[in-house]
Amino acid sequence: MFKDFIGVGVPSRPGSRARHLPFHPCMNHEAHQEVARLHLPVAPKCNIHCSYCQRMVDASRMHEICPGLSAVILTPAEALAKTEAFLSQWGDGAVVGIAGPGDPLANEETFETLELIRSQYSRVTLCLCTNGLELPESVPALRRLGLEHLTVTINAVDPDVAERIHSRVRIKRRIIRGIRGARLLIQRQLDGLTAAVDRGMHVKVNTVVIPGVNEFHVETVAREAAARSASIFNLMPLIPRKHTADRSPPSECHIKLLRQRCKKHLPVFDRCKQCRADAEGVPGRPNALPIKREPLMNRRRFLKASGIAMTGTLSAPAIGLAADFRGESLQLWSCGGLAEAFIPANKLYEQRTGCAVSYTGAFAAALGKSLLGNAQTEVFAPRVLELAKRLKTQGKMLRFWPLCFTRYVLVTPKGNPAGIRGIEDLKRPDVRTVLSPGASPPGGEATLGILKKAGVLEAAQKHAVRNGDCVQRDVAAIVNGEGDVAVVEQRITRLPGVVNRVEVIDIPEDFIPGKPVPFVIGIMKWAKNSKLAQDFVDFIRSAEGQAFFSAAGFIPAVSEEGRRLTEKYGVKDA
Amino acid sequence: MHWARRLSQVFFMFLLGEFAFYGVFRCPFAVPYVSCGNCPVTQCPGRKWWIPIWAGILLSGLVLGRVFCGWACPAGFVSDVLGQAAPLRRKLAGSVDRILSMGKYVVLVAAVGVFVVLSNPRWAIPIRTGEFFRSVKLTFEHADSLWIGRTAFVLVAIGSGVVLSHFWCRYLCATGGILEILNKIAIFKYHRTANCNDCDECHEVCPVETRPAETNCNNCGDCARVCPTGAIKLGRTDGASARSRE
Numbered sequence: 001m002f003k004d005f006i007g008v009g010v011p012s013r014p015g016s017r018a019r020h021l022p023f024h025p026c027m028n029h030e031a032h033q034e035v036a037r038l039h040l041p042v043a044p045k046c047n048i049h050c051s052y053c054q055r056m057v058d059a060s061r062m063h064e065i066c067p068g069l070s071a072v073i074l075t076p077a078e079a080l081a082k083t084e085a086f087l088s089q090w091g092d093g094a095v096v097g098i099a100g101p102g103d104p105l106a107n108e109e110t111f112e113t114l115e116l117i118r119s120q121y122s123r124v125t126l127c128l129c130t131n132g133l134e135l136p137e138s139v140p141a142l143r144r145l146g147l148e149h150l151t152v153t154i155n156a157v158d159p160d161v162a163e164r165i166h167s168r169v170r171i172k173r174r175i176i177r178g179i180r181g182a183r184l185l186i187q188r189q190l191d192g193l194t195a196a197v198d199r200g201m202h203v204k205v206n207t208v209v210i211p212g213v214n215e216f217h218v219e220t221v222a223r224e225a226a227a228r229s230a231s232i233f234n235l236m237p238l239i240p241r242k243h244t245a246d247r248s249p250p251s252e253c254h255i256k257l258l259r260q261r262c263k264k265h266l267p268v269f270d271r272c273k274q275c276r277a278d279a280e281g282v283p284g285r286p287n288a289l290p291i292k293r294e295p296l297m298n299r300r301r302f303l304k305a306s307g308i309a310m311t312g313t314l315s316a317p318a319i320g321l322a323a324d325f326r327g328e329s330l331q332l333w334s335c336g337g338l339a340e341a342f343i344p345a346n347k348l349y350e351q352r353t354g355c356a357v358s359y360t361g362a363f364a365a366a367l368g369k370s371l372l373g374n375a376q377t378e379v380f381a382p383r384v385l386e387l388a389k390r391l392k393t394q395g396k397m398l399r400f401w402p403l404c405f406t407r408y409v410l411v412t413p414k415g416n417p418a419g420i421r422g423i424e425d426l427k428r429p430d431v432r433t434v435l436s437p438g439a440s441p442p443g444g445e446a447t448l449g450i451l452k453k454a455g456v457l458e459a460a461q462k463h464a465v466r467n468g469d470c471v472q473r474d475v476a477a478i479v480n481g482e483g484d485v486a487v488v489e490q491r492i493t494r495l496p497g498v499v500n501r502v503e504v505i506d507i508p509e510d511f512i513p514g515k516p517v518p519f520v521i522g523i524m525k526w527a528k529n530s531k532l533a534q535d536f537v538d539f540i541r542s543a544e545g546q547a548f549f550s551a552a553g554f555i556p557a558v559s560e561e562g563r564r565l566t567e568k569y570g571v572k573d574a
Numbered sequence: 575m576h577w578a579r580r581l582s583q584v585f586f587m588f589l590l591g592e593f594a595f596y597g598v599f600r601c602p603f604a605v606p607y608v609s610c611g612n613c614p615v616t617q618c619p620g621r622k623w624w625i626p627i628w629a630g631i632l633l634s635g636l637v638l639g640r641v642f643c644g645w646a647c648p649a650g651f652v653s654d655v656l657g658q659a660a661p662l663r664r665k666l667a668g669s670v671d672r673i674l675s676m677g678k679y680v681v682l683v684a685a686v687g688v689f690v691v692l693s694n695p696r697w698a699i700p701i702r703t704g705e706f707f708r709s710v711k712l713t714f715e716h717a718d719s720l721w722i723g724r725t726a727f728v729l730v731a732i733g734s735g736v737v738l739s740h741f742w743c744r745y746l747c748a749t750g751g752i753l754e755i756l757n758k759i760a761i762f763k764y765h766r767t768a769n770c771n772d773c774d775e776c777h778e779v780c781p782v783e784t785r786p787a788e789t790n791c792n793n794c795g796d797c798a799r800v801c802p803t804g805a806i807k808l809g810r811t812d813g814a815s816a817r818s819r820e
Contacts, residue, residue, distance in 0.1 A: 336702040339616055343703065360704030361616075366716040375712075440699075470696065472612040 036090040041070035046102035051243040081547035097127035100277035105134035135192025222262035326354030334381035335364035341552035400522030402557035402571040418484035434483035438469025491553035586646035594648040639757030644794030657739035682751035697721035769805035
């Protein structure tokens with residue numbers, strides 16, 4: 001029933017115009033009771049000063065409810081992990097937004113996070129709230145990310161009033177104080193509002209009602225917002241903090257009166273709970289206070305839903321009740337390609353359990369050779385199924401599970417200048433290819449095999465502008481436009497210096513060689529504490545752990561696609 | 575030994591020591607420290623810092639010649655410590671020293687050659703991330719014999735500092751070669767003024783067995799305090815007088 005977010009009418013009430021509002025929990029009274037939302041606290045920095053705001057990242061203030069507050073700051077990858085867990089709990093109809101604790105548009109991480117989430121969930125509703133200072137320039141980028149809902153906080157449209165609330169603004173590293181800053185802020189807020197509406201976004205305008213400062217100005221703000229076709233207006237009674245700590249909040253009846261007045265101009269939202277920057281759940285329900293950890297039931301429900309074998313997994317403690325392995329350590333070895341996923345995942349696991357993960361990531365064949373010799377480790381995550389099977393035959397690996405799969409793709413420079421649509425275009429004489437015949441196994445030989453199977457190897461070799469021996473260097477030749485196309489693992493396109501600087505095109509699965517595709521994770525016989533090793537493996541294979549792998553460009557084994565590939569490649573421990 | 579120089583060496587050991595260590599023991603490339611831009615060893619501080627570090631070294635070279643060698647280089651520091659025990663100090667004839675000193679240009683040319691012609695191949699399997707010493711062990715375990723060869727060469731040469739003070743720095747260090755060239759055009763350096771009476775006290779105390787503004791002088795300044803005539807000065811060189819002394 002939540003499939004169609006747009007076009008559900010707000011309940012008609014006296015005074016409100018017949019107007020369609022999106023089914024968003026912060027814009028629609030019905031949705032407010034039903035749709036879950038997640039605020040990702042990825043944006044700590046702010047670019048304006050607000051007299052009422054006291055930004056704070058403090059885990060000990062979980063009971064306070066006020067914008068600008070968060071228990072933690074998440075990195076984009078952590079935010080994606082959080083999102084995966086959240087959506088598996090609430091379903092794809094839930095809304096994922098960024099609301100601070102600073103101004104989202106003043107933080108690069110906001111865009112990285114939205115992009116990461118969009119790359120995994122093409123249909124989830126994303127939203128954002130901002131003070132509007134950076135909005136005019138950000139609208140195109142936000143629209144590209146498929147963002148349809150936006151909240152802009154405009155406390156005044158008169159610089160004299162705004163100056164009393166916002167004593168300074170910072171734009172392009174310059175601080176502008178007083179009336180000039182206030183004037184600039186208002187101009188950019190209104191320009192941004194117009195730009196967003198023009199691009200088809202639903203915009204809510206928030207106004208913080210501060211008695212003695214802007215209480216008689218609120219209706220003017222509403223009128224200006226309505227003139228620029230904002231969808232809905234929201235009055236937020238002041239929560240006295242910081243420079244407004246000695247002021248009293250507006251009375252309830254005063255707010256009611258102001259709402260009545262504003263309703264003459266545009267619909268007014270009157271359920272706002274003034275959520276924290278790390279809020280999650282359904283705002284209209286009492287349990288919507290900030291919840292830090294998933295309750296046991298939901299994770300189980302998810303595991304069941306994703307059809308993972310319940311054995312072993314159920315014994316895993318839920319994340320909320322993470323087992324305590326303080327003072328213990330776990331030695332993990334993995335194929336080096338997984339390092340970008342394991343490093344942040346291990347960090348999160350260490351925070352959760354207190355266990356120290358000592359991690360080595362390097363070429364799997366080398367590590368495997370050491371392990372087949374007399375090296376030891378407790379958990380090993382290799383590429384190539386045969387290696388796991390051999391270690392198992394030797395009795396060195398006790399059990400293993402599918403972990404993730406790599407995906408080979410075509411990369412082109414940004415904008416795809418050669419207009420490549422698929423692998424068959426590598427035949428074209430005008431296409432300058434970049435090959436890496438000398439690169440180590442998952443790069444060199446496998447990629448040439450793909451070209452051969454697709455019947456384009458000869459042409460591709462003929463038009464190669466580079467025959468390198470290092471995938472990282474060769475992909476740099478794509479980034480800087482030296483070549484038009486190369487075959488690489490998708491994980492390479494997520495590396496720093498490459499991510500967002502190339503275009504990615506799929507390669508039909510028929511051409512992909514099976515051998516380097518699957519990764520497994522196994523417990524070795526040297527595991528000191530088998531309960532700890534099992535708990536770690538369970539964490540890595542949980543929705544939360546797997547999110548790091550999907551962020552690093554792999555297909556997680558627990559995803560639908562991953563389960564299909566598990567079957568296809570026979571990734572079974574037997 | 576002047577305390578300020580020791581302090582500086584300790585400070586830079588703290589700053590550059592890890593990068594230096596990675597270059598010798600874990601860098602998969604034939605020529606270390608110069609392919610950091612696309613190196614898969616995620617743990618190495620060089621991935622972030624190699625450009626500023628090199629910029630700093632080269633800039634210091636233009637201003638103060640080989641000052642990096644004596645005041646900051648971790649290998650120079652190690653050589654200083656080893657050199658305290660060197661039994662063969664001052665045993666080489668000037669002509670032998672001069673010929674051996676050309677060795678660093680040979681190493682430099684070889685390094686540049688491998689970098690440019692062979693585009694700096696990887697001779698070891700990069701241990702992308704891992705525990706400090708276990709990763710070194712794994713690197714050695716899986717490295718190409720060429721890599722073992724170059725690493726052994728460096729370690730043996732630095733170790734030879736026990737026998738012949740600063741053997742590596744004086745005769746084989748490629749960075750030393752670059753800085754030696756810059757030293758010739760450096761703005762400031764220690765040099766001998768006309769007061770010099772060739773007593774060779776400076777040569778006596780010099781860790782690299784040279785005299786101010788001569789080959790291998792790294793502007794450490796240790797000699798300035800022992801000169802009986804006060805002829806050793808730091809500053810813009812009086813080219814003519816310095817040359818007339820040689």
